Amino acid sequence: MTAWLLDLPLALGMFGAGAATLAARSLFGAVLGFISTGLIAALVWVRLEAPDVALTEAVIGAAATSVIILYVASRISGGASAPAPPPIAQRLLAATLSVILAALLAHALHALPDPAPSLAAPILETMAPTGLGNPVTAVLMVQRSLDTLLESAVLVFAVFAIWSMAPERRWGRAPGPAFIAEPQGPLTFLAKVLPPIGIVIGIYIAWVGADAPGGKFQGGTVLAAMWVLPWIAGLIAPPSISDMRLRLAIAAGPLVFLMVGLAGFAVADGFLAYPPGFAKPLILLIETAMTLSVAAALACMIAGPPERRAQP
Amino acid sequence: MTGTLGGALLVLAIALPLGATLLAFVHGGQAASRVARGALWLWLALAVAIMAAVIRQGEPISYQIGGFAPPIGIALAADGLAAAMLLAAAIILVAAGLFGRAAYPAPSWDKGGRAAFAYWCLLPALAASLAVAFLARDLFSLFVALEMLTFTALALACLDGRPSQFKAELRYLLFALLGSVLYLLGCALFYGAYGTLDIGLLAGNTRADAPTRLAGALMTVGLLAKMAVFPLHLWLPPAHAGAPPAGSALLSGLVVKGAFVLLVRLWFWVLPGPPVAGAELLATLGAAAILVGSVVALRQEKLKALIAYSTVAQIGYLFLMFPLLMAGDPDAATRAWMGGMLQATSHALAKAAMFLAAGLIVQSIGEDRVAGLCGAARATPFSVLAIGIGGLSLMGVPPSGGFTAKWMLLRASVDTGQWWWSLVILAGGLLTGGYVYRLVAAALSPAPEGATPRPVPRVQEAAVLVLALLSMVLGLLPLSMLGMAQIGQPVMAP
């Protein structure tokens, strides 16, 4: 009963914030609604006993996503008025489809089998030899490591896909447009104050991931934000995409992951298998490289394709 | 051990192009081009080795990542379907590599180096994405593969950096994202219902309950959106026609086939019982795609738009096999299965050849209207020949691969008493003949006065012609060779 007192308002609040996102008149209002939905969703994840996901949802799903939407919105809104809504027939059709889907989904979730299937026990059993303390990290790095390797590669794919959309004349320059520094502006203040704290927090989140909630994606995202902030404030210029160190930072995670995985053929049971006794140090090695890569890749994704006129 | 003999080949088929992508990205410059081309040749060798291993063993080869058997870990497997698709993909990507040497010669960080850098990162990236899509046996890993395919396809299509293309690609991306998120929702429901997403474990163990039905429907709609099946096809023609030739060839020939393989795995392995009514709906959509796509292709004025609408139509044939496989006649099911596989591979080769050839023709005579193709046969004889041969395969004229594919589907539809599909196949063939004739007739007509076609690199024309010839050779393979497509073919209970 007490659970309902907490969960019902959370569920209603999340749905309400989602509805407000769609109903908002301005784009800014919609982004605010979206951030609220994401942050309440993070609380819901806490209530679902999934703190790792809660952290990821808050940091990547809500914060980083909103930042990048707001950033693009601010660069577009100058030239455009709100577009006309689509015809009423299209909206009615969309509403009908959406209501049907939501109803079918609610029904399907209600009809899930009891007792629910679970892999919790075999995951705990197979993670024991690795010495990891966080089962979610174990799934990401041990049992389903292929997904994580591919996902880290997806980030690299996304970076070169974004770079490849650069205007021809700006190719080879630093990511993003040139920002003008405002020495007295609030952004400058934040960009000077936040990074020292944020970098420590980011590294901490990434480091504890092996045994406690946290990990490379969450920590790497915080680091990315701390790196991007001074770019946007115009305090420092990012390295240009022709700088091999930047590209190496972006690709280091999947490269190290792939090499450790292939080494498994020689020293362990096969691809992405860890030799007994060395699992934890190898996983920490991969996670360190991945944290660096997530930070660099996300920073480049937020900044966008090269648009600067001159070499920094 | 962690898999069957030869299972490590499957890992290498993913790891090699993935590593090459990362190296090409980090190193850049001319090395990127060399790394990518070298990796693609090695990838072709791996695809041949996988095909040989599957044929030799007469059963699928598999591998368990990290030594964890599903449901704890993720399995890779190559059956006849996967091995054939992988080989077709490797052939096309090697051809794209040869083609790209002339089209994208100089990746650099200076002005003009953008498209080349992207191209040489994207080719191995596409190879890695397709390898995962064909080999992974886990619905969630396949989701990641779908996203890898979407990202690489998007960048390939935008390679020219033309403003008009951004709109077409944004529309494609929104379709693709909606498609992936619906697919992902299906994954969530499957996990909630069965506690695993491994295709091998789900096969034969799913129930026809509410979560399973909804999951199947959501994943099907999501994949149909990604494959541009009628009526969700509107994004495809502008996105494929507006891309540079090599991009169009890879998008039309290969990227849509990734989603097709997923759909086949979902329908014939994962879903409970033969969902006959759904299969008939799919085939009806396919039939509509064949007719509508072909008619619209007939009326196109632009060369590449015509070929892109032809893709909409040819994808439609792939759906005719669904109800034929479920009719309960084992012989007809085998024919339908082989017809579907042959259609997927022969269309991939023929369409890649046609788009690349179209690019060469446009480059040579500087004209992209069908009516303006006069003189093309003299300027670029091999390209026109490639379009003609590819066209024969699309029409289903013997002895092409497309003929065998359509003949098998035709036989299966007659044998199972579903003769109406054979009418669609015949009508589609006639309409295809119409638009291919338009192309070839225009290209054979004499050049206008004072036309000065530019020469195109021989290696490009040769690569294109080889692709077209291979789509033809598929039809000359003895049936015993084609039998490899049946290895691991699902048995549908009547």
Next chain:
Amino acid sequence: MTAITPFALAAAGLVGLGLYGMLAQSSVLRKVIAFNLLGIGVFLVFGVAARRGAAAGLPADPVPQAMVITGLVVAFAATALALVLTLRLHQTTGAVTLAEDPAPPADSGMQPE
């Protein structure tokens, strides 16, 4: 199961809202926001499955949680790509929707310096 029901309903509701937003709004940025709303709902369906799978002393099945973390990162990358395309579309044509007949190109990104 009582603790899960409100979240399952909210997840279904968010999926509906997101789908509506993607289909019924014309602004591309709004569509991208709706895609992310839809994503929140889909991920919560994994969360419901994870919580229901509490076993062996774990309060939730870790496998769906790992899938959500992977999914969130992939969704972010997809959002970034869509936004870059939106930005480039706007820079090169001035458009903010996918309606036909774009405004005449005002290619700000590619004009000579």
